[in-house]
Amino acid sequence: MHTRHYLQFKDFSRAEYAHLFARTKWIKQRFKAYQRYWPLEDRTLVMIFEKQSTRTRLSFEAGMHQLGGAAIYLNTRDSQLGRGEPVEDAAEVISRMCDIVMIRTFEQDIIERFAAHSRVPVINGLTNEYHPCQILADIYTFIEHRGDISGRTVAWIGDSNNVCNTWLQAAEVFDFQVRVSTPPGYEVEPERAGLHGTGHYLQFADPMEAVQGADLVTTDVWTSMGFEAENEERKRDFEDWQVDADMMRAAKADALFMHCLPAHRGEEVAAEVIDGPQSVVWDEAENRLHAQKALIEFLLLGKVEDS
Ligand code: CP
Ligand code: NVA
DSSP, X not given: OOOOOBSXXXXXXXXXXXXXXXXXXXXXXXXXXXXXXXXXXXXXXXXXXXXXXXXXXXXXXXXXXHTTOEEEEEESTTSGGGGTOOHHHHHHHHHHHOSEEEEEOSSHHHHXXXXXXXXXXXXXXXXXXXXXXXXXXXXXXXXXXXXXXXTOEEEEESOOOHHHHHHHHHHHHHTOEEEEEOOTTOOOOHHHHTOOOOSOEEEOSSHHHHTTTOSEEEEOOSSOTTOGGGHHHHXXXXXXXXXXXXXXXXXXXXXXXXEOSOOOBTTTBOHHHHTSTTBOHXXXXXXXXXXXXXXXXXXXXXXXXXX
């Protein structure tokens, strides 16, 4: 059987996402009711981290335990991965010893090469280019609060980074619009974002214009992991791209605020917004756990029906 991977948001169809969201709901409800669901006894997830993490590690590790399986954490510092073993060799070996792999790394090319040599499904736990698991959880969170995201408007304020690129791919899958505002020089690169040019995103010089009428306002750190050397320059360049109360007022009255976290209050978001009534950031974080359990189930067991 052909091995499926989850390397970019566009790897799954809208119908497959509909299945994943239905399973996320079922898995979440069942878990909260203390009903055991152990379809993956004896199965092992290997998690490879080349960058830091709190949420991704915890949600994958806890999630795999909750499905009855085991999770093993590897990082570059204390495995041969940091000593120049070719990615292709690592993929051949690791995928013979486990059932599924999650990788957080730098260039997307690394995870694509790993997947090409893996016998088992590979999940992107964040690369410089994409963060599909985050948007999987974010869209589930939007649906929980507001229903279908198709036809809605999302405003992205700040850096056109991995999370922004993934929102843009999601807009093509679900047919919604993303209004992006970045400082000059930090604009979306449609090719790097992996877009088809189907007109689901609009670029605005003025962030106040981008948030007009939005159903969801979202942002992320000004400096992503791996770009720390640019931190001071970015703080100056992004000064006017803070999501504040004025921006939230320009969006729809019932607009939600999301942030993948970790956040820097006083930089990309004002404290009164992230800690305010429109913010659903804690639900987003929690839903990483439930949505990724549905993702692992789908990649290993296919379309399981609710029981
Ligand atoms: N949002 C997210 O992926 O958080 P971590 O970097 O803590 O995993
Ligand atoms: N854009 C951020 C997301 C962290 C979860 C980064 O890549 O550091």
